[in-house]
Amino acid sequence: MTELSRLPEDELRALHEQTLARYRAFRDRGLTLNMARGKPAPEQLAQSNALLALPGEGQHTAEDGTDCRNYGGGQGLAEARRLFSALVGAPAEQTVVAENASLAMMHDNIVYSLLLGNPDSPRPWAREERVRFLCPVPGYDRHFAICEEYGIEMINIPMTGEGPDMDRVESLVAEDPTIKGIWCVPKYSNPTGEVYSDEVVERLARMETAAPDFRIFWDNAYGVHHLTDDPPELADLITTCERAGNGNRPLAFASTSKVTFAGAGLGVFGSSAANVKWYLGRAGKRAIGPDKINQLRHLAMLPDMAAVERLMDGHRRLIAPKFEAVDEAFHRVLGDHPVASWTRPKGGYFISLDTPPGCARRTVELAGEAGVVMTPAGATFPYGKDPEDRNVRVAPTFPSLEEVEMAAEGIAVATLLAATEKALGGHSGNG
Amino acid sequence: MTELSRLPEDELRALHEQTLARYRAFRDRGLTLNMARGKPAPEQLAQSNALLALPGEGQHTAEDGTDCRNYGGGQGLAEARRLFSALVGAPAEQTVVAENASLAMMHDNIVYSLLLGNPDSPRPWAREERVRFLCPVPGYDRHFAICEEYGIEMINIPMTGEGPDMDRVESLVAEDPTIKGIWCVPKYSNPTGEVYSDEVVERLARMETAAPDFRIFWDNAYGVHHLTDDPPELADLITTCERAGNGNRPLAFASTSKVTFAGAGLGVFGSSAANVKWYLGRAGKRAIGPDKINQLRHLAMLPDMAAVERLMDGHRRLIAPKFEAVDEAFHRVLGDHPVASWTRPKGGYFISLDTPPGCARRTVELAGEAGVVMTPAGATFPYGKDPEDRNVRVAPTFPSLEEVEMAAEGIAVATLLAATEKALGGHSGNG
Numbered sequence: 001m002t003e004l005s006r007l008p009e010d011e012l013r014a015l016h017e018q019t020l021a022r023y024r025a026f027r028d029r030g031l032t033l034n035m036a037r038g039k040p041a042p043e044q045l046a047q048s049n050a051l052l053a054l055p056g057e058g059q060h061t062a063e064d065g066t067d068c069r070n071y072g073g074g075q076g077l078a079e080a081r082r083l084f085s086a087l088v089g090a091p092a093e094q095t096v097v098a099e100n101a102s103l104a105m106m107h108d109n110i111v112y113s114l115l116l117g118n119p120d121s122p123r124p125w126a127r128e129e130r131v132r133f134l135c136p137v138p139g140y141d142r143h144f145a146i147c148e149e150y151g152i153e154m155i156n157i158p159m160t161g162e163g164p165d166m167d168r169v170e171s172l173v174a175e176d177p178t179i180k181g182i183w184c185v186p187k188y189s190n191p192t193g194e195v196y197s198d199e200v201v202e203r204l205a206r207m208e209t210a211a212p213d214f215r216i217f218w219d220n221a222y223g224v225h226h227l228t229d230d231p232p233e234l235a236d237l238i239t240t241c242e243r244a245g246n247g248n249r250p251l252a253f254a255s256t257s258k259v260t261f262a263g264a265g266l267g268v269f270g271s272s273a274a275n276v277k278w279y280l281g282r283a284g285k286r287a288i289g290p291d292k293i294n295q296l297r298h299l300a301m302l303p304d305m306a307a308v309e310r311l312m313d314g315h316r317r318l319i320a321p322k323f324e325a326v327d328e329a330f331h332r333v334l335g336d337h338p339v340a341s342w343t344r345p346k347g348g349y350f351i352s353l354d355t356p357p358g359c360a361r362r363t364v365e366l367a368g369e370a371g372v373v374m375t376p377a378g379a380t381f382p383y384g385k386d387p388e389d390r391n392v393r394v395a396p397t398f399p400s401l402e403e404v405e406m407a408a409e410g411i412a413v414a415t416l417l418a419a420t421e422k423a424l425g426g427h428s429g430n431g
Numbered sequence: 432m433t434e435l436s437r438l439p440e441d442e443l444r445a446l447h448e449q450t451l452a453r454y455r456a457f458r459d460r461g462l463t464l465n466m467a468r469g470k471p472a473p474e475q476l477a478q479s480n481a482l483l484a485l486p487g488e489g490q491h492t493a494e495d496g497t498d499c500r501n502y503g504g505g506q507g508l509a510e511a512r513r514l515f516s517a518l519v520g521a522p523a524e525q526t527v528v529a530e531n532a533s534l535a536m537m538h539d540n541i542v543y544s545l546l547l548g549n550p551d552s553p554r555p556w557a558r559e560e561r562v563r564f565l566c567p568v569p570g571y572d573r574h575f576a577i578c579e580e581y582g583i584e585m586i587n588i589p590m591t592g593e594g595p596d597m598d599r600v601e602s603l604v605a606e607d608p609t610i611k612g613i614w615c616v617p618k619y620s621n622p623t624g625e626v627y628s629d630e631v632v633e634r635l636a637r638m639e640t641a642a643p644d645f646r647i648f649w650d651n652a653y654g655v656h657h658l659t660d661d662p663p664e665l666a667d668l669i670t671t672c673e674r675a676g677n678g679n680r681p682l683a684f685a686s687t688s689k690v691t692f693a694g695a696g697l698g699v700f701g702s703s704a705a706n707v708k709w710y711l712g713r714a715g716k717r718a719i720g721p722d723k724i725n726q727l728r729h730l731a732m733l734p735d736m737a738a739v740e741r742l743m744d745g746h747r748r749l750i751a752p753k754f755e756a757v758d759e760a761f762h763r764v765l766g767d768h769p770v771a772s773w774t775r776p777k778g779g780y781f782i783s784l785d786t787p788p789g790c791a792r793r794t795v796e797l798a799g800e801a802g803v804v805m806t807p808a809g810a811t812f813p814y815g816k817d818p819e820d821r822n823v824r825v826a827p828t829f830p831s832l833e834e835v836e837m838a839a840e841g842i843a844v845a846t847l848l849a850a851t852e853k854a855l856g857g858h859s860g861n862g
Contacts, residue, residue, distance in 0.1 A: 037502070039501055039502055040501065042498060042500075042501075045491075045498065045500040045501060048500070049488055049489070049491070050488070051724075052486055052487055052488050052489070052490060052491060052724070053484045053485075053487050053488050054484075055483055056483055056484050057480055057481070057483050057484050058480070058483070059483055060476075060480070060483060067473060067476065068694060068695070069473075069476040069479070069692040069693065069694060069695065070470055070471065070473075070476060070692070070693045070694055071468070071470055071688075071693045071694050072694065073694070099718070100718070100721070100722045101717075101718035101719060101720075103717065103718050103719065104717050104718040107716065107717040107718070108717075111542055111546065114546060115542065115545060115546070115557065115581055116580075116581075126546065126557050142716075142719075145716050146716055146717075149547075149713070149716045150546055150547075257502075261500040261501070261724060262500065262501045262502040262719075263499060263500060263501055263502050263503065263504070263719070263720055263721070263722060263723050263724065264499070264500065264722045264723065264724040264725065282580070285538065285573075285576050285577055285580045286532075286534065286535050286538040286539075286577075287530070287531070287532035287534050287535040287538070288532060288534065288573075288693075288694070289532075289694055290531070290694070291531045291694060291695040291722070291725070292694050292695065293482075293483070293692060293694065293695040294695065294722070294725075
């Protein structure tokens with residue numbers, strides 16, 4: 001893309017003045033819009049309102065006769081595991097259905113590894129001099145926050161459009177035994193929307209790792225969250241690792257948070273038999289079992305994967321137009337100017353917007369001053385530090401379509417203004 | 432109590448033969464009974480069956496307008512905290528309503544302390560040479576299991592009938608900075624049923640501790656679980672500690688597991704403002720928030736403490752006769768012989784049975800062989816080791832009244848048989 005700074009100065013200044021006027025007009029509308037978090041919209045949640053009265057009086061017995069009102073059943077109901085194991089690509093016996101948040105199960109896998117070590121650890125991670133994780137970037141801030149919380153050092157790995165840069169991943173993990181894990185959102189990655197290619201999955205499964213207890217945290221949060229008719233396929237990591245002789249390597253997670261209710265869904269964890277046994281042993285010290293009534297509740301509404309897919313079609317009808325609206329507004333405002341690129345994801349919850357270097361923070365600031373709250377710039381990188389200050393995450397699902405249309409225009413105008421300011425050699429005021 | 436071994440040998444042998452015959456007759460009935468765990472009976476759970484269809488379609492909004500279907504609200508709904516804070520004795524602002532298991536919130540307090548230290552810790556507990564906890568005994572096996580899991584050394588403290596031996600507690604914590612905590616079930620203690628006296632609560636709050644980050648894990652699991660008309664009062668630990676200038680010392684827990692559904696209730700945690708802020712900061716890294724729909728569901732059925740009390744009256748009507756039946760059977764079988772003592776709790780879920788020294792394991796074994804599954808002997812002590820092999824925990828809530836009557840007789844006969852075997856100088860066979 002031609003850089004804006006190569007424009008003749010008078011053209012650049014004219015563009016800046018014109019953009020500034022446009023920005024002020026937008027700001028003066030006094031809007032309050034929020035494009036910050038990947039939250040389902042109320043209309044999406046309403047698709048699962050049947051859950052509010054389920055499982056229904058008299059319905060408290062699992063297929064094996066378990067009284068779901070009482071204690072026990074740490075791995076989750078067999079029927080829930082049979083259904084939701086598809087989300088993590090593990091057999092039902094190697095699947096756990098438990099918490100209302102898969103993030104909690106990722107966190108606990110890390111905490112148990114720190115304090116006790118995983119089944120392949122020479123010692124607890126907390127006893128190591130240092131522990132490091134690879135973080136494909138841009139990525140998910142809540143993954144990075146767990147590492148930061150516990151002093152796990154993070155190493156940025158660039159994303160390529162079909163997953164992380166595997167040359168870099170392979171060379172790092174082969175040499176460095178302090179690298180104990182990698183965070184992956186393999187399908188419709190947060191925020192880039194890319195899907196890991198078969199080759200990337202194969203290389204992740206096969207690569208040599210200096211750490212015997214290396215783990216792939218495979219957060220398949222958007223596995224059934226398509227935005228198109230022809231969803232891409234994701235290779236199955238658990239099977240691929242098993243074939244490669246690295247069966248304990250993958251820890252796969254999914255949830256119904258963006259299928260049913262974001263705060264009251266089911267988390268799913270799948271892995272090797274050894275890892276699942278180890279995890280359940282630990283989790284069994286923490287609590288006597290998960291909320292099995294919530295599992296019955298979900299099964300009553302979603303008896304099979306076809307029902308899940310129908311529900312997700314409904315989500316798509318509600319949110320695909322919002323993604324279109326962002327793309328359209330970005331094209332309208334930014335299309336003629338060499339300032340930004342953005343993704344057109346086939347699924348997931350985000351559009352990733354790359355501004356010119358050094359403009360992301362200013363874009364978010366300008367958008368905020370004009371009434372559009374966005375994810376803080378840098379949030380998609382470890383420690384909140386985007387080395388080039390370029391990446392902005394756009395989350396269009398929660399606001400209404402009309403709000404998304406307005407907000408996207410505001411973001412685009414803010415991006416263009418930040419870019420013209422930068423090209424002119426600094427902020428020239430926007431008062 | 433006169434020891435059985437002081438009986439004339441012919442009397443002892445006659446008692447043994449008679450008990451053996453009684454035991455064989457019981458065993459030959461081929462019963463299968465379970466008095467092992469403190470689980471609510473199906474009839475108790477049925478009292479909360481309304482939850483199965485609550486909160487009801489259209490009901491998903493909290494009093495402050497929060498859409499409970501979506502993410503967020505890590506501390507729990509304000510209305511849930513206002514109601515359930517009474518269970519932990521904290522103001523609503525210092526109360527967290529979250530997990531389906533309060534045990535998980537105790538576990539996480541320990542894990543965060545190990546990895547990061549609590550607000551008063553000089554360093555993370557995992558960086559200390561050793562960490563020790565005081566364990567009033569007999570006590571709750573799941574508390575001890577958390578310590579064992581993470582290598583926290585446990586020190587037995589005898590219970591006195593009104594809480595732990597405070598002379599011993601005070602002298603240990605004053606001298607030893609490695610002692611970071613104590614496990615307490617202050618009301619209707621598991622398994623002895625005793626209630627901590629005001630003096631014990633006061634001394635716990637005031638005592639000098641060598642560790643600046645010492646914590647009282649105050650598991651008020653049975654706070655509203657009365658078995659009589661005149662429930663004893665428990666002094667409020669959080670207020671007492673605050674008055675004593677040790678506001679950060681108490682971590683108080685409760686849950687609705689034995690109020691509504693054992694597997695699908697609400698956990699409650701209350702403490703100082705500083706501890707709660709610290710906890711929420713950590714828990715916020717683990718998950719985005721608790722299941723707020725389950726909080727609405729509970730509030731719909733239990734709008735106020737009066738409703739909780741009515742529900743607990745219903746529980747009492749169902750389980751008090753079971754406690755009576757155990758007491759009656761124990762009196763009938765054991766009352767004439769100087770072999771055992773047991774508690775008559777005013778609340779809670781357990782009867783604590785003390786056999787002659789060296790007879791607890793054999794009693795549980797004999798009961799098991801006669802078809803009555805009990806909590807393993809030793810389970811009420813750290814590391815599963817009852818130094819005198821005396822204590823047996825009896826959990827009469829789950830089986831039907833008829834089953835409890837039979838099981839209690841079996842346990843009593845097994846106790847008497849173990850005692851006569853022991854007095855005769857060893858097992859004399861029971862085939």
